[in-house]
Amino acid sequence: MNDRDAPGLLSRFNAIRAHSLSLAAPLSPEDCTVQSMTDASPVKWHLAHTTWFFETFVLERFEPDFYPFDPAFRALFNSYYNGIGAQHPRAQRGLITRPSLDVVLAYRRDVDNRISALLARASPGELYDLVELGLHHEQQHQELILTDVKHLLSCNPTLPAYSEDAPAGAAQPVLSWRSFAGGVVEIGHDGHSFCFDNETPRHRQFLAPFSLSESLVTNAEYQDFIDSRGYTTPAHWLSDGWDWVKGQGLTHPLYWSRAGDSWVEFSLRGAQRLDPFAPVLHLSYYEASAYAQWAGARLPTEAEWEHAARQAPDLPYLFGAAWQWTSSAYAPYPGFAAASGAIGEYNGKFMVNQYVLRGSSCATPEGHSRPTYRNFFPASARWQFAGVRLAR
Amino acid sequence: MNDRDAPGLLSRFNAIRAHSLSLAAPLSPEDCTVQSMTDASPVKWHLAHTTWFFETFVLERFEPDFYPFDPAFRALFNSYYNGIGAQHPRAQRGLITRPSLDVVLAYRRDVDNRISALLARASPGELYDLVELGLHHEQQHQELILTDVKHLLSCNPTLPAYSEDAPAGAAQPVLSWRSFAGGVVEIGHDGHSFCFDNETPRHRQFLAPFSLSESLVTNAEYQDFIDSRGYTTPAHWLSDGWDWVKGQGLTHPLYWSRAGDSWVEFSLRGAQRLDPFAPVLHLSYYEASAYAQWAGARLPTEAEWEHAARQAPDLPYLFGAAWQWTSSAYAPYPGFAAASGAIGEYNGKFMVNQYVLRGSSCATPEGHSRPTYRNFFPASARWQFAGVRLAR
Amino acid sequence: MNDRDAPGLLSRFNAIRAHSLSLAAPLSPEDCTVQSMTDASPVKWHLAHTTWFFETFVLERFEPDFYPFDPAFRALFNSYYNGIGAQHPRAQRGLITRPSLDVVLAYRRDVDNRISALLARASPGELYDLVELGLHHEQQHQELILTDVKHLLSCNPTLPAYSEDAPAGAAQPVLSWRSFAGGVVEIGHDGHSFCFDNETPRHRQFLAPFSLSESLVTNAEYQDFIDSRGYTTPAHWLSDGWDWVKGQGLTHPLYWSRAGDSWVEFSLRGAQRLDPFAPVLHLSYYEASAYAQWAGARLPTEAEWEHAARQAPDLPYLFGAAWQWTSSAYAPYPGFAAASGAIGEYNGKFMVNQYVLRGSSCATPEGHSRPTYRNFFPASARWQFAGVRLAR
Amino acid sequence: MNDRDAPGLLSRFNAIRAHSLSLAAPLSPEDCTVQSMTDASPVKWHLAHTTWFFETFVLERFEPDFYPFDPAFRALFNSYYNGIGAQHPRAQRGLITRPSLDVVLAYRRDVDNRISALLARASPGELYDLVELGLHHEQQHQELILTDVKHLLSCNPTLPAYSEDAPAGAAQPVLSWRSFAGGVVEIGHDGHSFCFDNETPRHRQFLAPFSLSESLVTNAEYQDFIDSRGYTTPAHWLSDGWDWVKGQGLTHPLYWSRAGDSWVEFSLRGAQRLDPFAPVLHLSYYEASAYAQWAGARLPTEAEWEHAARQAPDLPYLFGAAWQWTSSAYAPYPGFAAASGAIGEYNGKFMVNQYVLRGSSCATPEGHSRPTYRNFFPASARWQFAGVRLAR
Numbered sequence A, B, C, D: 001m002n003d004r005d006a007p008g009l010l011s012r013f014n015a016i017r018a019h020s021l022s023l024a025a026p027l028s029p030e031d032c033t034v035q036s037m038t039d040a041s042p043v044k045w046h047l048a049h050t051t052w053f054f055e056t057f058v059l060e061r062f063e064p065d066f067y068p069f070d071p072a073f074r075a076l077f078n079s080y081y082n083g084i085g086a087q088h089p090r091a092q093r094g095l096i097t098r099p100s101l102d103v104v105l106a107y108r109r110d111v112d113n114r115i116s117a118l119l120a121r122a123s124p125g126e127l128y129d130l131v132e133l134g135l136h137h138e139q140q141h142q143e144l145i146l147t148d149v150k151h152l153l154s155c156n157p158t159l160p161a162y163s164e165d166a167p168a169g170a171a172q173p174v175l176s177w178r179s180f181a182g183g184v185v186e187i188g189h190d191g192h193s194f195c196f197d198n199e200t201p202r203h204r205q206f207l208a209p210f211s212l213s214e215s216l217v218t219n220a221e222y223q224d225f226i227d228s229r230g231y232t233t234p235a236h237w238l239s240d241g242w243d244w245v246k247g248q249g250l251t252h253p254l255y256w257s258r259a260g261d262s263w264v265e266f267s268l269r270g271a272q273r274l275d276p277f278a279p280v281l282h283l284s285y286y287e288a289s290a291y292a293q294w295a296g297a298r299l300p301t302e303a304e305w306e307h308a309a310r311q312a313p314d315l316p317y318l319f320g321a322a323w324q325w326t327s328s329a330y331a332p333y334p335g336f337a338a339a340s341g342a343i344g345e346y347n348g349k350f351m352v353n354q355y356v357l358r359g360s361s362c363a364t365p366e367g368h369s370r371p372t373y374r375n376f377f378p379a380s381a382r383w384q385f386a387g388v389r390l391a392r
Helices: A006-024 A029-031 A043-064 A090-095 A101-121 A126-154 A220-229 A239-247 A283-296 A302-311 B005-026 B029-033 B043-062 B091-093 B101-119 B128-154 B220-229 B239-247 B284-292 B304-311 C006-024 C031-035 C042-061 C091-094 C100-121 C128-154 C219-227 C238-247 C285-294 C302-311 D006-024 D031-032 D045-060 D090-095 D101-123 D126-154 D221-226 D239-247 D285-294 D300-313
Strands: A177-179 A184-189 A203-207 A211-213 A256-259 A261-266 A270-273 A322-329 A357-362 A375-377 B177-182 B183-187 B203-207 B210-214 B256-259 B263-267 B270-273 B321-329 B356-361 B375-377 C177-180 C183-187 C203-208 C210-213 C256-259 C262-267 C270-272 C322-329 C355-360 C376-377 D177-180 D183-187 D202-205 D209-213 D255-257 D260-266 D270-273 D323-329 D355-359 D375-377
Touching: A006 A043, A006 B239, A006 D255, A029 A101, A029 A126, A029 B029, A043 A101, A043 A126, A101 A126, A101 C302, A177 A302, A184 A302, A203 A302, A211 A302, A220 A261, A220 A283, A239 A283, A239 D270, A261 D031, A283 A322, A302 A322, A302 A357, A302 B256, A322 D270, B005 B043, B005 B101, B005 B128, B029 B043, B029 B101, B029 B128, B043 B128, B101 B128, B128 B263, B128 D260, B177 B304, B177 D239, B183 B304, B203 B304, B210 B304, B220 B263, B220 B284, B284 B321, B304 B321, B304 B356, B375 C270, B375 D045, C006 C100, C006 C128, C031 C042, C031 C128, C031 D031, C042 C100, C042 C128, C042 D221, C091 C238, C100 C128, C100 D202, C128 C262, C183 C302, C203 C302, C210 C302, C219 C262, C238 C285, C285 C322, C302 C322, D006 D045, D006 D101, D006 D126, D031 D045, D031 D101, D031 D126, D045 D101, D045 D126, D101 D126, D126 D260, D183 D300, D209 D300, D221 D260, D221 D285, D239 D285, D285 D323, D300 D323
Parallel strands: none
Antiparallel strands: A177 A211, A184 A203, A203 D202, A256 A261, A261 A270, A322 A357, A357 A375, B177 B210, B183 B203, B203 C203, B256 B263, B263 B270, B321 B356, B356 B375, C177 C210, C183 C203, C256 C262, C262 C270, C322 C355, C355 C376, D177 D209, D183 D202, D255 D260, D260 D270, D323 D355, D355 D375
16 A cells, blocks of 8 residues: 555545545534434534544554543444444434534544554554544545535525535536447456455456446436436336335436526535536436436446446546446445454445445545445435446 | 503513523524424524514514515524415424524624614504514513423433523422312403413303312422333323323433432433422423323313412412413414414414413513413423423 | 113114114125224224124123133224223224124124123113113214225225215205304203213303304305315414315315316215215314304304204204314313223223314214214314304 | 147146136135235235236237226226326225125136137237236236235234145255355346246356355244344344344244244244244345354355256255345346336336345245246345345
8 A cells, every 4th residue: 555654644644634624614513513314414423423433443442541532422423333332323413512513623633633643653554554444434424524515505595605616517528438348357456555345355257248438427418308208207217216206206306496497506606507518416326227218228337337447547537527326236245254343334234225336526535536446325315426327 | 561661662672682692692503503303493593583573573564664684584584474475394494504693693683773773763552562572472482492402402412501500490399279169250361461362352261169289290299100100001191192102102201311210300400310399390291181190180271270370379389380281272262363464373373282381480581471371282292391280 | 861671772772783784784895894094994893893892891791601702802802992901903903804794793693692681681770871881882883884984985996886875965055143142051961861971070161152053064165165275375274284284285175076177076875976055074173174264254162062052953954964073172071080990991081182073964873963962083084974063 | 938839828827827716715805805014915906916917918919809807907906017007006905895806706707718719819929928928927926925815814813824734844954055166157047938037138147156055044043043132233234134123123033923932933824833944934135134144154146046056956945945035136137128018117127126036935836936037025025935045
């Protein structure tokens, strides 16, 4: 792994931890405290939970005279680690008005100082590995901070902007296809740098020949689907998806609204006229699948996507524009074994009823993407920065 | 009505408006923003809504060149007045992180200044009446601020105190009875001072002879009910109450928890050892009714309570200790007519599926209680400062 | 009480028990088995439960060598008597395909024979009283059989008729008013014939002068309310009623449907063109209250209704056309005391969150109505034969 | 395909249609009418829907002068084919007391006669293909009849037997393993006989070496899991599974109940003492997965299972004992294309949020199993005859 000398790791630690704070900078303590739905978490909780991760999995293990910053935080900011103990209920994360944001920031400073002190004395090994894991974990939450704040602000009838400088979508070229020959290919991480456990072990799969689109589906293309009665034609939809779309009365993607004859999209820059050339975002798996069916194509499998990303790294928009739904249910790779202890709960126990997304989005922090990365969400999740690359 | 000269009304206006701020003083902006359940509202919302009331029903009507402080607030802080227009959904009041508390405080100052200016120029009449109504409305919300904050803080596993100086329950004497002869009596407000519309018209009712207890039911007495298997014996309960108590798995009042052999009660002063002599609080109507049944007594009707409060103003604990559930469903008095226009929605439309409480509680602001006052809540509401006076 | 010699009571017993069977005669075993919603019960259950009542409260008590017809029936056909023991869950009454209808009919014959044998040997006293109570209880379920079957058949898209001879609504005269002077009046049953416990004790109430309409609200009048945007104007509705009507998306009474420009009503005779002169039926309390408000009137209190029914027995449509919603919440009369033992659960425990209806309907069996009779249902119940008489 | 001369197909048609009736023979009309939960359907509905399938996809297409048996049945007995038109809501299938069972049996006879007449005149081609599909469809519903009736009868507190002759579980040998070398293998149906569309196209997959257990998990083995606190140890469970097991308060498989120190299992023969050597049945995917994790093994993928079934047809209990959960989410095979028209809704639209089961159960009709057959249910479904074969 690169940067695995102590100064290198420490400097990345400082940079990534600081980046979380910069994401919270445009927000008030009130913005940081509220939870807009059970799926989302308050920014304050994200800031505290990522800190709890370092405290629990690094400090508690490696500090000779460890003491918790606040014993109440052990349960309060535990997300889902049954191996660590009880958890504050997920749906009630927004009721935690105390500790205040100020106290959470002090918690971050305290843990940061103690991690820095540990790193200054340590050499590569398990401590390094866990700090590394904590940093990648923090980057996952950095994307969630933007994702969850976007949802919170969209619930406010005044549609406030998060920041005038928030990223906008990239223009997409016209639809064209890239072909791949398939065969027995290798899938999964090769082990020379950091990865999550769910990217391993590297293993062989057989792929039939396939093609991927060179662009992501655009807002204008998705508008065609809507205008062609896409949301009211059951034949395009998976059965569960049709029940979902009817049950919720949906007629367009999350964050879209009509303004006379045109569409407005709520973004981190506030309400914006819909950009026809930008990739469509915030689709559920059901919508992605229905669009692909309507377009006479299909979603790629995750193995196709990963193989293409390795074979054709010049394929546009692999990273940084939108997460790309695959048709693959999230499952363990052959031979996968979770780590022992609480840290083993990181990924394995979620391998049911979810679909894999590949690539990365405009909300993903710098340096937090790679061809083998597996993101995953339930088929109905629509508040993620998720779009579509077609396959056939 | 007393104090109906302009300086008198203005000085009361200033005092009551300032009292709302003093209730919020121990709270952070985060505490003021979060909504702990649909029944409760954020403190920030209470502060804004009471201001909206003056802006909508007084300024908009009497200011010659009225302009709204912020047009978005018209819907955002409308509670339930269909006659005024759309309302932000009640269950989503806690998602409003913006306007911030600071902006809401500025809103209050602006409206206060404008009301003061109007009062300085006006003479008694409808303007006075509406300001008066707004002040009593604000006092209702002052009690709700304490009630709702208590619920919010109780959801935090660290059980923070609202204030070390928050009121504690008064010691109760031993159970004794006061008899009343009944007959045709007059019920309802007599019209010489302020009252809400639901206290009118004054009318005659026939009462059979009855007795009321001189004390409110104490924590110790209620503990006897629990210890006598009160929560698991269906014969004590109304049928709906039994379904409710089983469905929710309840075994004690809200805010009580066991600590070894004794009980702890969450209060505005934080967690406290249960005071056996204080009146039991935070009962639902179902619990109040089951207790009375177990005790071989019954709840008073609201007419009995009001008649007793007038005939025997020395009856202890009529006011300031706990709201007292009556067995009377909330219904219009004979001849009741709601005011015309949106202001007529104040009380009348709630006259279904609720039960009347009489008296006032330790959370009721000074000067906001009288023998004819009718408070009302659904039979399952348990987060109010509500207790029991027995009848037979 | 009349007919309280053994032959008289036995002959009424035989007639009333036979009438239940005649109500089931047009139905198949399948029709008798299914439960269309939790509020309703299967006909087979009604036939069995009324038999269980005689078995449990008469045979078990008075037969020297009592044995149950089937021990499993003790819980299976217990409605809500906690004092008797466990109950099969109400929502699962429709899952009981066995015992079959044939077995339930055999159960009825067995219990009938044993009751007859007891009555042949007995003299007036508690046995007579309990048989009498059982007969009135059975008559209540006779109305429910028609009410619940109507709902079941209405759920079948083919809209089958229960019987071509089922009763139709009576023509209503033009709206006119009858005045009453009020004063201190006596309310409740006077004790010379059978009544339910909730009709006692007779007591005094004070009534202000009032008027009642001489007719019930007709379908044509209710259609005016619909055509005047009655279902979309919040000002007519109680707050809970408005939430209910919007939440359920209602625009007309249960069993009405549009057929081009006119209305069709599902009835026990199948789908019928709406009769403009018949009394409107199947209203909830919320709809009854909204109609009265729109019509510039109000619902009567139950005391007003009862006083009028006694003072003016010639008032049309008191009985036999439609139950008439009153504005009175169902509550115990002053001095009410439930009977001891399980039989005491008959009425008292339901005295919360319900509204009283007076009179009787076209589905009420002959001889099962009187001025003091108190029927009661929650404000949202609309599958009863319930209409409106106005007051002012 | 075998038997594709007219007499051969007709004789299979007659035999399979008659078998459905024989499954209903032990049941009363009442048993056949009731729906015990939304997932299950009434037997009468199964009998009618399989008939509707022949009427809609064969008679309507091939009869020159087609007329429906009853036009109302088009929607009433349509399961989920949007291409055919509206459907009676699934949750309300149990409200259809009319048509009676007698009428449904007449419907079957009428359609049977008309299909026989068509077959007598026809030669192999699309008509044959659709009749063939209808027969396999009917066999699927034959298993569902037993599955759904078992659930219905289990809801009756008297626990009636379906039949004293219903099949019992086969004794299982001791756990031993069979190894397979893997490599690039062919998966899917080869096209020489009938299969469902979801079994095609045949395609290549790469398999790492693996082993399968030679027996299915037994009741005694599963009891060990329960006794080792299997239902209360989160580490064994997928995250969704843990939420499910806690949310429903489950502590054992469906149909098991404790009787003192031992276990009783409700079966089609009524309540029976649990047979320790029989395969455990009625597990959800969550329970199957938790058991495998506890046992230090895993569930097979569907490709592993199919490859093993072809390579080692002597592997015990492949068919006829219990459906076997695989770890494979139900997804289209590479190159899968649904048929056009309504018939194309048969399988494709369900390929989301479900897991594949392989093999067949004691409730599967004779001749309705093969190595490529893909059964599928959501992870929480537990009323199917589903057990576990381990892999590693």
